[in-house]
Amino acid sequence: MSNNSSIDHALQRCNRKPAYATTEKPNTERAMNQTTWNPTTWEQFPAKQQPQYSDPAAYHTVLQHLATLPPLVFPGEIDRLLVQLAQAGRGERFVLQGGDCAEQFSACRHESIAGQLKILLQVSLILTYGARRPVVRLGRIAGQYAKPRSSDTEKIGDLTLPSYRGDIINDPTPELLARTPNPKRMLQAYYLAATTLNCARGMISAGFADLHNAAAWNLSEIENSSRWPEYRAILERLSDALAFMGSCGVRSDTLGSVDFFTSHEGLLLGFESALTRKDPQSGLYYNMGAHMIWIGERTRQLDGAHVEYCRGIANPIGVKLGPKVDPQEVLELLAKLNPQKVAGKVTLITRMGRDQVEAALPGMVNRVQCSGHPVVWSCDPMHGNTRVTAGSHKTRDFGDILGELEACFRIHREAGSSLGGVHFEMTGDNVTECTGGAAQVTDEDLGRNYLTACDPRLNASQSLEMAFLLSQLLRD
Ligand code: PEP
Ligand code: CO
Numbered sequence: 001m002s003n004n005s006s007i008d009h010a011l012q013r014c015n016r017k018p019a020y021a022t023t024e025k026p027n028t029e030r031a032m033n034q035t036t037w038n039p040t041t042w043e044q045f046p047a048k049q050q051p052q053y054s055d056p057a058a059y060h061t062v063l064q065h066l067a068t069l070p071p072l073v074f075p076g077e078i079d080r081l082l083v084q085l086a087q088a089g090r091g092e093r094f095v096l097q098g099g100d101c102a103e104q105f106s107a108c109r110h111e112s113i114a115g116q117l118k119i120l121l122q123v124s125l126i127l128t129y130g131a132r133r134p135v136v137r138l139g140r141i142a143g144q145y146a147k148p149r150s151s152d153t154e155k156i157g158d159l160t161l162p163s164y165r166g167d168i169i170n171d172p173t174p175e176l177l178a179r180t181p182n183p184k185r186m187l188q189a190y191y192l193a194a195t196t197l198n199c200a201r202g203m204i205s206a207g208f209a210d211l212h213n214a215a216a217w218n219l220s221e222i223e224n225s226s227r228w229p230e231y232r233a234i235l236e237r238l239s240d241a242l243a244f245m246g247s248c249g250v251r252s253d254t255l256g257s258v259d260f261f262t263s264h265e266g267l268l269l270g271f272e273s274a275l276t277r278k279d280p281q282s283g284l285y286y287n288m289g290a291h292m293i294w295i296g297e298r299t300r301q302l303d304g305a306h307v308e309y310c311r312g313i314a315n316p317i318g319v320k321l322g323p324k325v326d327p328q329e330v331l332e333l334l335a336k337l338n339p340q341k342v343a344g345k346v347t348l349i350t351r352m353g354r355d356q357v358e359a360a361l362p363g364m365v366n367r368v369q370c371s372g373h374p375v376v377w378s379c380d381p382m383h384g385n386t387r388v389t390a391g392s393h394k395t396r397d398f399g400d401i402l403g404e405l406e407a408c409f410r411i412h413r414e415a416g417s418s419l420g421g422v423h424f425e426m427t428g429d430n431v432t433e434c435t436g437g438a439a440q441v442t443d444e445d446l447g448r449n450y451l452t453a454c455d456p457r458l459n460a461s462q463s464l465e466m467a468f469l470l471s472q473l474l475r476d
Pocket of ligand 1 (some may be wrong): 101296297298383
């Protein structure tokens, strides 16, 4: 694949050898990162963004209970994701990570889960077509319950209340009792994650038949776009390809036994470590609460508890990188999180913002390339493009999101690197949280159906339209 030769070229330029493929790496070497580590060594390090529970005994009782409950995901699945991410790093796959900013307990309903899964599969189908390579589907789902906040408190009218930190910690209702962190919510999070995952696994194994029929897709808003003829042509070719495969008796990987993986921000460390278990076969510790865990922009301190926790688990790890990050710090993070340079182990998720990506990304790509670290580069075009409207809605504009994506593709291409994935906050619901897109949602429209518990998400039609545009960027 042409991407490979340009990556080889870039490595030659830096005078580095390519890193190991994951499968070539013996478990003993993967385990070396765990020798001075155990699931609780993070407790010796400063931990940002943790709630203060008023009853430590109740907190520890919940953690002990969690530690006895069965895994939600298994090492064999986690390793399969690692292999697929290694392939994405080499340009052989493309990663779609997406879902709610903050998953809510109340969204653990059949329709919500089906809606979320359906939009993720539809987008992945369009991307597969554009990228001409399999798409790794990674939901922000079944555990995306903890949120970092820029302030510990929030002023609502005359009241100063603890900030909402995600359903696993407190309740968004603006009352003191609701906002007080309650450790029992961790158990509820575990059970609802298990329920969500069971529902998603069942729906996938039963087959998402309606995806075959593009006529059943919700495209009415997109039909208003001046680019609809281009999108329709993509859909027609996609439908033909699926029909052809069907008539040959080929079960499409996208619609048949789909690989679907879960991910969430590994923020609430007590919870994460209670779900961390030693795999008796390999001797490695895995976080068995999600296939992939990521470290957020606010908690990626080199000497912090989140990096300490993540350095020891065998799961693939994502790291969010904002525009102020120092490339040297990124190299030090890579050295800590992936000293053995295992391919697929680390995904660098850049979230620079449309206005800053040009200044911040090229230098960093170059430094990482020269380090020989086999990272997967992903672009989160959401978190660097948030603004607050005059009506006090947090929003993001479709054009800014697309603009950052276009810049990312170009910057990687110019550097002989390859953008291996994208990271979206998106929903299958018909919300009005992001402006723009074919329906031309304006600032004034946002109040109509603004439902997010945290950051604004692309709605179903904005997600599909973004997928069509992305599929074109992937083909360029
Ligand atoms: C998020 O992904 O919801 C998030 C908080 O992102 P970041 O850490 O990049 O701000
Ligand atoms: Co968010």
